[in-house]
Amino acid sequence: MSKRSDLVFKGLHVIVWIIFVGLSIEAGGIIVNFIYSLFKPAVIHHLYQKLDLSEMYARSQVAYFAMYTLLMVIAVMKAHLFYVVIKLMMNFNLAKPFNMVAVAQITHISYYTLSIGLMSYFARETTRYLQQHGFEVDKLNQFWGDGQAFIIMAAVIYVIASIFRKGVEIQNENDLTV
């Protein structure tokens, strides 16, 4: 059973790394596109993942920069979240998992996930507001459609962090039982 859980853990580690690399590439692509669009606005027709915000740029540069900033921030936060998860998994000891470092990192992950969820929700509401004012924003929703999932995930991770905190107390008591 412990060999199996080791294998599952290693498999998860690989998957998390793959997701992190994918999210980093996405964040990098979005940032590079943004910097390039500052010098060559013509590129706004063909942004990351075939995003076309040229109409928004023509109508209101403020709206374009605001939405693109939200896009960049959320993409970077998602990549950073998985970096923190990788850090947790690298320092995780399956033989003695209950320690204050793990608790702190899991709590940090839950707060971070909640931030991403709230940020995505805010971005979605802003998109809806812009759509009501006649902006073409359908293609933006693909970047923050998962906001609610992040909020639920944050709640679950917080519960896990609380369980780990209790686990640390129990493990300390166990270690000091002779």
Add this chain to the structure above:
Amino acid sequence: MMAKRKISLNELSERVDLTLSNLSILKTGKAKAIRFSTLESICKALDCQPGDLLEYVSEE
């Protein structure tokens, strides 16, 4: 009690089959709990009663 029986920590740890670090935890009062089996083996090794080893001190 160890001084009365003229027994060192090393010798006691061998007699009760407890590691030095665990005995040290017990001796310095850092232990959170003690198993009855451990208490029994220590009492046996030191030829004493649990009351000779344990003392209640109010947290106030």
